Amino acid sequence: GAVVSQHPSWVICKSGTSVKIECRSLDFQATTMFWYRQFPKQSLMLMATSNEGSKATYEQGVEKDKFLINHASLTLSTLTVTSAHPEDSSFYICSASVGVSVGDEQFFGPGTRLTVL
Amino acid sequence: DAKTTQPPSMDCAEGRAANLPCNHSTISGNEYVYWYRQIHSQGPQYIIHGLKNNETNEMASLIITEDRKSSTLILPHATLRDTAVYYCIVRVDWGNQFYFGTGTSLTVIP
Secondary structure, three states: OOOEEEEOOEEEEOOOOOEEEEEEEOOOOOOEEEEEEEOOOOOOEEEEEEEOOOOOEEOOOOOOOOEEEEEEEOOEEEEEEOOOOHHHOEEEEEEEEOOOOOOOOEEEOOOEEEEEO | OOOOEOOOEEEEEOOOOEEEEEEOOOOOOOOEEEEEEEOOOOOOEEEEEEOOOOEEOOOOEEEEOOOOOEEEEEEOOOOHHHOEEEEEEEEOOOOOOOOOOOOEEEEEEO
């Protein structure tokens, strides 16, 4: 099956700093990538949809200026958490879709655990 | 918003079939039902998906009712490694997004 990687797998940072998380599709070209956030013992919450070469579409309640998404190529999307605070501590997961059809699978990355001190 | 409801937890004896139900009564005609599972602190793993017909692969079977308002994921011979949270997702047809519900926490008991 298709493989999606994330880097780093975990990161600890100080409050007020910015953190960049990378999501790569290793063996396929991803037209669309998605970013999710998951708090402990909760389900995944979709944050934004990212299409290569265009601006990301953010879900209601997600601050686009705080969570900057760049999808510069068909194999790489990045999520930057700007001016991170302890409440941003979470498990961030990306996924990538091979195509734009509703029947196309989404392949998920292993996740990045962010801890803000 | 999630369009599915699932029981919060289930137990299954090792070696027996695990049947995980999902209700999606508001599903529309061209929306697919997807199943993923998530083992603690990992990304979700794809299991199976379907539109109208029953589907089977090496991991599981998916049974969709004729009116498409509910479905059942069947793990034919559950093992301890199948202990995970199982998510039933209706994929919206206007943007391909997945909106996860609360899922079912399956515990396989030795």
